[in-house]
Amino acid sequence: MLQIALRRLFWLILLPLLQVVVFNHVHLWGYATPMPYVYALLILPASTPRWLYVTLGFTLGLFADMGSNTPGIAAAAGTASGLSIPFLLHLFAPKEFDDDTTLLPNVRTLEWTGFLNYAASAVLIHVSLFHIIEDFAFYFPLQLLINIVGSTVFTLVFIALFEVLRNER
Numbered sequence: 608m609l610q611i612a613l614r615r616l617f618w619l620i621l622l623p624l625l626q627v628v629v630f631n632h633v634h635l636w637g638y639a640t641p642m643p644y645v646y647a648l649l650i651l652p653a654s655t656p657r658w659l660y661v662t663l664g665f666t667l668g669l670f671a672d673m674g675s676n677t678p679g680i681a682a683a684a685g686t687a688s689g690l691s692i693p694f695l696l697h698l699f700a701p702k703e704f705d706d707d708t709t710l711l712p713n714v715r716t717l718e719w720t721g722f723l724n725y726a727a728s729a730v731l732i733h734v735s736l737f738h739i740i741e742d743f744a745f746y747f748p749l750q751l752l753i754n755i756v757g758s759t760v761f762t763l764v765f766i767a768l769f770e771v772l773r774n775e776r
Contacts, residue, residue, distance in 0.1 A: 614773075619647045623667050627674025630765075638750075639757030643765040644671055645685075645733050648692050649726055650773070653700065653710035657693055664689025677741065684737040692729050699725040714770055726766050727759070734758045 622644040630641045644667050648660060668685025672678060699721050700710055714722045738754045745751065 615647075615650065618650060618769075618773075619663065619667070622647045623670035623674075626671045635757060635761055638753050639761040641761040641765050642671075642681075642730070642734060642737065642758060643762055643769065644668075645688055645730055645762065646726075646766045646769050648685075648688060649729055649766070650712060651692075653693070653696055653712070655693075657690075660692055661686055661689040664692075680737055680740050683740055684733050687736050688729055688733040691732050695725055695728045699728075714774055722770065723763065723767065727763055730762045730766065731755075731759050734762065 626642065626644045630643060634640050647667055648664055651660065651663070664685035664687075665682050666685075668680075668682035671681040671685075675681070696710070696712055699717060700712075701717065701721065710716060712722065712725065717725060735755050738751055738758070742751055
């Protein structure tokens with residue numbers, strides 16, 4: 608149990624650090640910026656209390672904000688993601704998992720299709736809110752849509768890579 612908690616703590620520390628140091632400086636064709644720190648919320652067990660999802664979402668976003676000069680934008684998007692992820696997890700969870708079973712969201716329990724649908728929904732919510740709050744206007748809706756779709760796809764590529772690395776044994 609301690610080993611699992613230490614692994615999750617590792618991801619909770621590593622991902623915001625990577626976001627600030629590496630991913631904030633990656634802009635695919637000037638539009639898509641990956642935000643894979645959301646992955647730290649996606650891998651929390653289904654038994655995690657909702658308040659912890661929200662608190663961790665805010666904290667992860669706050670660390671990303673501090674390192675990228677986006678005052679409160681990532682924290683707001685992270686908080687909203689923390690609110691929606693438990694619902695999305697139960698929406699995409701297999702039917703054989705009931706309330707008594709601890710569901711660990713990964714490709715083994717949800718399979719690739721279920722996990723990617725779950726991750727895509729959560730990332731789309733996070734990235735959409737981030738870009739809408741960042742732009743705070745709809746003057747260029749096509750550019751906003753390209754930013755949202757590009758960042759979502761780019762983030763999902765990194766999440767799939769992290770999931771492969773995490774579940775390789």
